[in-house]
Structure formats: C-alpha cells, structure tokens
Amino acid sequence: xxxxxxxxxxxxxxxxxxxxxxxxxxxxxxxxxxxxxxxxxxxxxxxxxxxxxxxxxxxxxxxxxxxxxxxxxxxxxxxxxxxxxxxxxxxxxxxxxxxxxxxxxxxxxxxxxxxxxxxxxxxxxxxxxxxxxxxxxxxxxxxxxxxxxxxxxxxxxxxxxxxxxxxxxxxxxxxxxxxxxxxxxxxxxxxxxxxxxxxxxxxxxxxxxxxxxxxxxxxxxxxxxxxxxxxxxxxxxx
Amino acid sequence: xxxxxxxxxxxxxxxxxxxxxxxxxxxxxxxxxxxxxxxxxxxxxxxxxxxxxxxxxxxxxxxxxxxxxxxxxxxxxxxxxxxxxxxxxxxxxxxxxxxxxxxxxxxxxxxxxxxxxxxxxxxxxxxxxxxxxxxxxxxxxxxxxxxxxxxxxxxxxxxxxxxxxxxxxxxxxxxxxxxxxxxxxxxxxxxxxxxxxxxxxxxxxxxxxxxxxxxxxxxxxxxxxxxxxxxxxxxxxxxxxxxxxxxxxxxxxxxxxxxxxxxxxxxxxxxxxxxxxxxxxxxxxxxxxxxxxxxxxxxxxxxxxxxxxxxxxxxxxxx
Numbered sequence: 001x002x003x004x005x006x007x008x009x010x011x012x013x014x015x016x017x018x019x020x021x022x023x024x025x026x027x028x029x030x031x032x033x034x035x036x037x038x039x040x041x042x043x044x045x046x047x048x049x050x051x052x053x054x055x056x057x058x059x060x061x062x063x064x065x066x067x068x069x070x071x072x073x074x075x076x077x078x079x080x081x082x083x084x085x086x087x088x089x090x091x092x093x094x095x096x097x098x099x100x101x102x103x104x105x106x107x108x109x110x111x112x113x114x115x116x117x118x119x120x121x122x123x124x125x126x127x128x129x130x131x132x133x134x135x136x137x138x139x140x141x142x143x144x145x146x147x148x149x150x151x152x153x154x155x156x157x158x159x160x161x162x163x164x165x166x167x168x169x170x171x172x173x174x175x176x177x178x179x180x181x182x183x184x185x186x187x188x189x190x191x192x193x194x195x196x197x198x199x200x201x202x203x204x205x206x207x208x209x210x211x212x213x214x215x216x217x218x219x220x221x222x223x224x225x226x227x228x229x230x231x232x233x234x235x236x237x238x
Numbered sequence: 239x240x241x242x243x244x245x246x247x248x249x250x251x252x253x254x255x256x257x258x259x260x261x262x263x264x265x266x267x268x269x270x271x272x273x274x275x276x277x278x279x280x281x282x283x284x285x286x287x288x289x290x291x292x293x294x295x296x297x298x299x300x301x302x303x304x305x306x307x308x309x310x311x312x313x314x315x316x317x318x319x320x321x322x323x324x325x326x327x328x329x330x331x332x333x334x335x336x337x338x339x340x341x342x343x344x345x346x347x348x349x350x351x352x353x354x355x356x357x358x359x360x361x362x363x364x365x366x367x368x369x370x371x372x373x374x375x376x377x378x379x380x381x382x383x384x385x386x387x388x389x390x391x392x393x394x395x396x397x398x399x400x401x402x403x404x405x406x407x408x409x410x411x412x413x414x415x416x417x418x419x420x421x422x423x424x425x426x427x428x429x430x431x432x433x434x435x436x437x438x439x440x441x442x443x444x445x446x447x448x449x450x451x452x453x454x455x456x457x458x459x460x461x462x463x464x465x466x467x468x469x470x471x472x473x474x475x476x477x478x479x480x481x482x483x484x485x486x487x488x489x490x491x492x493x494x495x496x497x498x499x500x501x502x503x504x505x506x507x508x509x510x511x512x513x514x515x516x517x518x519x520x521x522x523x524x525x526x527x528x529x530x531x532x533x534x535x536x537x538x539x540x541x542x543x544x545x546x547x548x549x550x551x552x553x554x555x556x557x
Contacts, residue, residue: 077432102429102430105434
C-alpha cells in the first residue's frame with residue numbers, strides 16, 4: 001500500500017543556511033509518527049515544508065499520491081492536512097466556538113460545520129465549558145486543545161503537530177498526550193515533532209531521529225526507545 | 239431575537255438618517271449643506287480606512303494617496319472635457335487600478351512597516367504632483383472654472399452616495415465570508431492561512447475596495463472646492479482625521495465610523511468658532527480619553543449594554 005505521506009530527499013534552506021540535507025520520511029494511514037532530535041536538527045522545518053511554510057529546494061513531498069511541495073499553506077486544509085502550529089496559535093479575540101468554526105470555514109455547509117464543532121466538543125469537553133470565552137483567555141493547555149480541535153474541523157486525513165507539549169504544565173502534557181492517543185484510537189493519522197522524545201516515542205508507531213538535517217535513526221517507537229545510541233543521544237542518557 | 243431587534247434598529251436608524259440627508263437641501267442653507275457634504279466625505283473616507291485598517295488590522299497612514307490621485311484625475315479629466323460624473327467614475331477607477339500593484343507590494347509588510355510604507359506612498363504622490371508640472375501644474379495647483387463644475391446639489395448627492403455606498407460595502411462585507419476572512423487575518427495571519435484563508439488575495443481585495451472610495455471622494459472634493467494643489471489633497475492631516483474618527487466611533491464596526499465622523503465634525507464645528515487655537519487640543523484630549531477608557535470606541539457603550547441584557551442566548555445543546 002502506498003504511504004499517505006512520503007518525503008524523499010527533502011532539502012530546505014533558509015536563505016544561505018541549509019537546514020535539511022535530503023531527509024526521507026513515510027507516514028502510513030492510521031499511524032502515529034514522531035520526529036525527534038535536538039534543537040537545530042531541522043524537525044520543525046520538515047513539517048513546515050510539508051504544510052507550505054518553508055520553501056522546498058530539492059526533493060519530493062507526496063501526499064495521497066499528489067506532489068505537494070511548495071504549494072501555498074492555505075491549500076492544505078482542502079487537501080486533507082490539518083496543522084497544529086508550534087506555540088498554540090489561536091484567534092485570541094474570537095470565542096472558542098468561533099475559533100473552531102474558523103477551522104472549517106472552507107466547509108460552506110453550516111450544518112456540517114456545526115456537527116464538526118460538536119464532535120470537537122465531545123472530544124474536548126473542557127472546550128465546551130469554555131465555548132463562549134475568547135480564546136486568548138484560555139490556559140496554555142486549553143489553547144493547545146483548541147488548536148488541535150481547530151485542525152480536526154475539516155476531518156483531515158493527516159494531522160501534523162509541531163511540539164504539541166511545548167511549554168505546557170506537566171498536568172496538561174499528560175492530557176494532551178492522552179488526547180493524541182485517543183485520536184489514534186479513532187483511526188486518525190498523526191505526524192508530530194516533539195521535544196519530549198521519550199513520551200512521543202512511547203505513543204508512536206514509528207519514529208525518525210534527525211541530526212543536523214540528516215536522517216539518523218528510523219524504526220518503530222519501541223525499538224528506538226530500546227536503542228542505547230538513541231537513548232544516549234536523544235533521551236538524555238540513562 | 240435580540241439580534242433581529244438590533245438589525246431592525248440599525249435599519250430604522252439608517253433609513254431615518256438617509257431621509258434627513260436626502261431632504262436636507264430642501265430646507266437647509268448652503269452653509270449647512272456644505273457642512274453635511276464634508277461630513278459625508280469624512281464618513282466615506284473613514285469607512286474606507288475602516289475597511290482595510292479596521293477589518294484587517296493593516297493600519298494605513300497613507301490612504302490620502304488615493305484621495306489625491308482621485309482628486310487630480312477628476313480635475314484633469316474635467317478639464318479635458320469629460321462630464322463631471324464620468325470624471326469621478328474614472329478617478330475612482332484609476333485609484334482602484336493603482337491599488338493592485340501597490341497592494342501586492344505593501345501588504346507584504348506587517349505592522350509599523352506597512353503604516354510607514356503607506357505614509358511614504360502619500361508623500362510620493364504629493365511630490366509627483368508637485369514636480370510633474372506639465373501634467374499637474376505643480377505647486378500652482380489646478381483651478382476649475384465655475385462653468386465646468388457641477389452644482390452644489392450634485393456634489394452634495396455625490397458625497398452622500400459615496401458615504402452610503404462605503405457604509406453598505408462595510409456592512410455587506412461584515413456579514414459575508416470575506417468579512418470573516420479579514421477578521422481572521424486581523425487576529426492572526428498565520429493561523430488564518432492555516433485554516434485555508436488565502437491571505438494575500440483577501441488583503442489585496444480589501445485594499446482595492448478601500449482605495450476606490452477615496453479615489454471617488456477626491457474627485458468630488460476637487461469639484462466641490464474648485465481648486466486643488468498637491469498639499470491640499472495629498473494631506474497626511476486628512477488621513478489622521480480618518481483614523482481619529484474610526485477609533486473614536488469604533489474600529490471594525492459598521493456604525494463606528496459614522497458615529498465617529500459625526501461627533502468629531504460636530505464638535506469641531508462647535509469649538510472652532512469659539513476657540514480657534516484650542517479646539518484641536520480639546521479634540522486630542524477627548525480622543526485620548528476614548529482610546530484609553532473605551533478601546534472599542536463610542537459604539538462599545540451601546541454594545542456593552544446589549545450584551546449585559548442577554549447573558550447567554552447562544553447556549554447550544556450539551557455534548
């Protein structure tokens with residue numbers, strides 16, 4: 001079966017500084033895939049290239065049989081890619097409900113849009129409690145839920161998350177990882193970049209460890225966790 | 239329910255104001271007609287500024303560039319023998335066309351950089367109007383002979399038409415997807431892009447529409463005053479007035495700019511005769527108070543009361 005997302009020989013540079021030197025990566029339908037690596041390894045750049053926020057110099061990005069490298073970012077929701085950016089970017093002045101509605105603003109059928117909002121509320125009851133509040137008033141963890149919920153509004157075939165646990169309180173790190181697991185159990189496909197490599201690999205079917213813009217290790221989550229080199233280089237020893 | 243009520247109040251108020259404005263020339267003398275004409279102009283300009291800066295958050299300090307272009311185009315076309323209404327039409331069209339390349343160039347800039355670029359644009363317009371003597375007669379300005387000019391009534395109704403169309407345009411956009419897209423851009427451009435908003439196209443569209451109105455208003459203004467020169471139409475002070483009126487009334491709203499233009503024009507007219515020197519300072523202090531204590535503008539006074547009156551009307555079904 002062909003992969004849902006297939007990245008081959010990806011090269012990206014910001015100006016004169018090359019960040020990725022031929023990265024390869026595959027995501028199958030129904031998997032959780034994690035990209036791990038130290039700061040500056042180019043983890044976020046890989047997914048930014050996928051969602052059209054970083055210009056691709058070389059290589060292929062094929063999503064569902066279609067070449068998507070260098071397509072503009074605003075096309076991604078229509079293609080079936082939901083993106084949860086780093087830093088919980090929400091529409092701060094809009095209410096929680098309006099934020100979610102914005103997530104499906106390409107969906108012209110307002111009944112379907114409302115159904116999607118209800119589904120997100122079922123997934124995240126906390127957001128339902130806060131539905132009338134401006135998103136800017138939510139806690140960091142709630143904002144992250146909202147950003148994830150917004151990305152789910154178009155019922156994407158692939159959800160891409162950039163550092164979903166970054167900057168959250170330990171309690172909310174647990175909540176967010178539980179939610180990601182719940183999404184997988186519902187049959188969603190996730191690709192995430194995560195600083196918290198151990199947690200991410202525990203959750204993931206497969207992982208890719210990057211080092212300075214190159215693939216270093218690629219294996220199942222379990223095997224990567226057990227690999228002494230990976231433990232030493234990416235999981236802080238032990 | 240209350241939403242419907244609000245719309246009814248809005249419509250009723252709008253029709254009432256229109257009725258007064260339409261019939262005013264029957265019983266008002268030239269002084270009041272002139273005052274209203276200027277008020278209409280400011281409403282139109284404030285709405286145009288509201289459309290780009292209020293709705294997308296791209297604060298423009300140079301929308302008078304389009305006003306100036308419209309004024310010069312209108313005056314020159316009138317001299318070239320076009321009927322006044324066609325000159326106005328074409329003046330607006332030229333401003334609109336000019337906005338396309340300028341929009342693509344300047345709207346890449348964010349925050350203060352866009353504001354400064356627009357300020358610069360207005361200066362470029364003023365300098366071209368000053369130096370291109372063959373076309374614009376430079377600093378001498380252009381005088382329009384009375385026999386070429388439309389009557390005060392024509393100018394009055396032209397400005398009224400512009401104020402009305404600008405307001406309806408803002409109201410229409412407000413209720414459309416386009417309005418939602420602009421609002422998303424104002425809140426967070428990156429997030430807007432990620433949920434599928436084509437931010438570039440939307441921004442340039444809003445910019446074009448917001449250039450069309452000052453273009454037309456500039457042309458009518460030239461015919462109303464019968465004389466323009468570079469610094470009277472490429473006037474940063476006029477741009478400041480647009481901003482003040484929108485902030486005063488309520489940014490990004492339909493009624494805010496009308497309210498703001500009305501109050502500021504009225505106060506200025508009242509204070510101007512009594513305190514020729516101090517009236518601007520008084521207005522400045524007033525604006526400061528509004529911005530500090532009513533960031534949503536005067537209109538938020540009405541909004542706040544309505545919201546308190548309906549604590550939780552939008553509760554949906556529990557999941």
